[in-house]
Amino acid sequence: MRWICTSLLILSFAQAAASQDRVARIGVLSIFHPQHLTVATSETEDLVLSAGARRVFVHPRSSCSAADLSAVRDTLVVRCGRFEIRTAELRAAARNQQATKFVLKIPGKLARQYEGILEVKAKNGEIIPVVEMDLELAVASVVLAEAGPDAPLEALKAQAVVSRSYLVAGRGRHTDFDFCDLTHCQLLREPPEADGRAAQAAAATRGMVLAYADKPFAAMFTRSCGGDTRTPVESGLSSAEYPYYVVRCEICYRDPVRWTRTLSREDAALLLSNRENGKIAIGRKLGWDAVPGDSFAVREQGNEVILEGVGQGHGMGLCQRGARSMAELGSDFQTILSHYFPNTTLKSLSSRQR
Numbered sequence: 001m002r003w004i005c006t007s008l009l010i011l012s013f014a015q016a017a018a019s020q021d022r023v024a025r026i027g028v029l030s031i032f033h034p035q036h037l038t039v040a041t042s043e044t045e046d047l048v049l050s051a052g053a054r055r056v057f058v059h060p061r062s063s064c065s066a067a068d069l070s071a072v073r074d075t076l077v078v079r080c081g082r083f084e085i086r087t088a089e090l091r092a093a094a095r096n097q098q099a100t101k102f103v104l105k106i107p108g109k110l111a112r113q114y115e116g117i118l119e120v121k122a123k124n125g126e127i128i129p130v131v132e133m134d135l136e137l138a139v140a141s142v143v144l145a146e147a148g149p150d151a152p153l154e155a156l157k158a159q160a161v162v163s164r165s166y167l168v169a170g171r172g173r174h175t176d177f178d179f180c181d182l183t184h185c186q187l188l189r190e191p192p193e194a195d196g197r198a199a200q201a202a203a204a205t206r207g208m209v210l211a212y213a214d215k216p217f218a219a220m221f222t223r224s225c226g227g228d229t230r231t232p233v234e235s236g237l238s239s240a241e242y243p244y245y246v247v248r249c250e251i252c253y254r255d256p257v258r259w260t261r262t263l264s265r266e267d268a269a270l271l272l273s274n275r276e277n278g279k280i281a282i283g284r285k286l287g288w289d290a291v292p293g294d295s296f297a298v299r300e301q302g303n304e305v306i307l308e309g310v311g312q313g314h315g316m317g318l319c320q321r322g323a324r325s326m327a328e329l330g331s332d333f334q335t336i337l338s339h340y341f342p343n344t345t346l347k348s349l350s351s352r353q354r
Contacts, residue, residue, distance in 0.1 A: 021349050024138040024167045026188055027130050027177035028114065031284075034106050034127045039092055039118065040066035042101040048094065049078065051087035056080050058092075066105075071122035092118035104129060113190045123176070130177045136202050137191055139164045144198035145187040146221070147320060152327035155320070156201035158336040161346070162219040162318050164202075165209040168349065169241070170218030183288065184280060205333065207349040210242075210341055217241040219341065221318035226295050226311025227253035229340065235294050235314050245342050249322040252311065257321070259292050261307045268298070268305035317341065 029037075040058065041047035047058040049067055056078070058064050064081035069090070071077070078085040094100035102118060105111040116133035133141075142163040147156055163186055170185075171178040179185040192198040209216040218241070222229070229247045232240050263271065263282075271278040271291060282290050296309030318340045326336050334346065 021168055022135050024133050024135055025130055025171075025178045026133060026138065026181055026185075027128065027174060027179070028181045028188070029104060029106060029112070029129060030180055031182060032106055032109060034129075035071050035125060036107055037069045037120075037127050037129065038066045038105045038107065039069065039120075040103045040105070042103070042113070045100050046095055047092055047100060047102055048097070049080070049085075050091045050093070050097075051078065051085050051089070054085055054087075056083050056085065057095075069120060069127055071125050071127045073125055074122050076120060076122040076127070088121060090118075090120040092120070099132075099134060115191050121176075128176050135164065135167060136206055138167055138188070140199045140202035141188050141191050142167075142186045143201055144192040144196065145189045147198070149192075149197050151197075151320075151324050153197060153201060153204075154331065154333045154336065155323040155327040156197055157205050157333035158318060158323050158327075159221065159320065160198075160201040160205045161208050161210060161333065161337060162221050164205070164207075165216055165219040168209050169216040208346050209349060210337065210344050211347040212242040212341075212344050214345070214347075215241065216347065219318070220244075220314070220316045221320060222311070222313030222315050223319075224257045224293075224312045224321040225249045225252050225315045225319040226256045226293070229317065229319060230295070230315035232316065235316065242341070242344070244316050247340055247342065249319045249340075251322055251325040252319060256310045257312055259309050259312075261291060261309070262301075263290075263305045263307065265300075265303060265305055268307075272298070 041060055043060055049056040049058060056064060058067055058080060064083065067078055067080035069076060069078055074088065076087050076090055078087065078090060092102060099116045101113060101115045103111055103113050114131045115137060116131040119130045119132065121128050139160050143156055143159050147159045166186060167179065173179055173185055181188040210219045211217070227249060229249060231244045231246060267282060267286065271282050279291055291307065293309045293311045294314045295311050296307045299306050323336045326339065
C-alpha cells in the first residue's frame with residue numbers, strides 16, 4: 001500500500017509538472033502601469049468573468065459587451081452593464097472555463113488581442129493582468145514579436161526552440177507572474193496568424209527545448225552579438241545553468257553593427273552603477289533604444305558622456321542576425337543551435353513527461 005501511495009504521489013507530481021510545461025503565465029501591459037482597463041470578448045465568443053462565486057457573462061451583443069476594470073488600492077472594481085463587483089482577483093475565460101480570445105484595452109492608448117485565460121488583480125492602485133497561455137501559442141507569439149515574419153524559416157525555428165526553452169526553464173522572474181511581455185523577458189504582442197511563418201516555426205519544433213547536462217535551461221538570444229557572443233561573467237551577471245561559451249559569429253565579426261549614444265552625466269552614472277538594472281532604468285526613462293547593447297566604451301565630452309558600442313542586446317546565446325545569415329546560407333535550425341549553444345542537446349518535452 002505504501003508503494004502504491006508513493007507511486008501515485010510521484011505520478012501526480014509528474015502530471016503537475018507536465019501541465020506546467022504546457023502553459024506560460026505572462027504579465028501583460030505592465031509598462032503602462034494601468035489604473036483602468038477594459039476587457040472585451042472577440043466578435044463570436046462569450047467571456048465569463050469569475051470573482052469567487054459570482055459570475056458575469058460578457059457577450060458582444062448585450063448590455064455587457066465589455067467590462068471596465070479599475071484599481072482602488074488593492075481592490076479591483078469591475079463594472080459591466082448593470083453589474084458591479086469589488087474583488088481581490090478576477091478570472092476571465094470561456095464558458096467551459098478554458099482558454100478563449102479576448103481584447104484588453106487601455107483607454108486612449110492601445111487595444112491588444114490575446115488568447116488564453118486572463119487573471120487580474122489590483123495592487124497599490126495598479127491593475128496587474130496576467131494571461132495564462134498555451135505554451136506553443138506563446139512561443140509563436142514571441143517568435144513573431146522578436147524575430148519578425150521575414151526571417152528565413154530555419155532561423156525562425158531556431159528562435160522558437162530558444163524561446164520555448166526560456167519559457168519552460170526560466171519561470172519565476174517576476175513576483176506576480178513568471179514572465180513579462182517586454183524584452184526584460186521576451187517581447188510578446190498579439191498571436192500570429194495560424195498559417196503565418198511564426199506559427200509554422202513553432203509547429204515544426206513543437207515541444208523541442210535545449211538541454212545542458214540533460215536538463216532544459218533558459219536559453220537566451222540577442223539581436224546582434226558584435227562578432228563574438230558573450231558570457232554571463234562578461235555581462236556582469238551571475239553564472240547560469242548553461243555556461244554560454246564565446247562563439248564566433250561570422251557576419252557580425254566581418255560587419256559588426258556599431259552605434260553611438262550621448263547621455264547626460266546623471267544618466268550615465270545611473271547606467272554604469274549597475275549595468276543590468278541601470279540599462280532597464282535608462283530604457284524606462286529615455287526609451288528602449290537609448291542604449292542598444294551591453295558592449296560599449298565610455299568617454300566624457302564636456303558635460304556629456306559618449307557611449308560607443310558594438311552589437312545590439314546583451315550578446316549572449318543565439319545571435320538573431322547570425323542565425324538569419326546562417327539560414328540564408330543553407331543551415332538548418334539544428335546546425336544553427338549547435339553553433340551558438342555548444343555542448344547542448346535537443347530534447348522533447350513529451351519525453352520528459354513520460
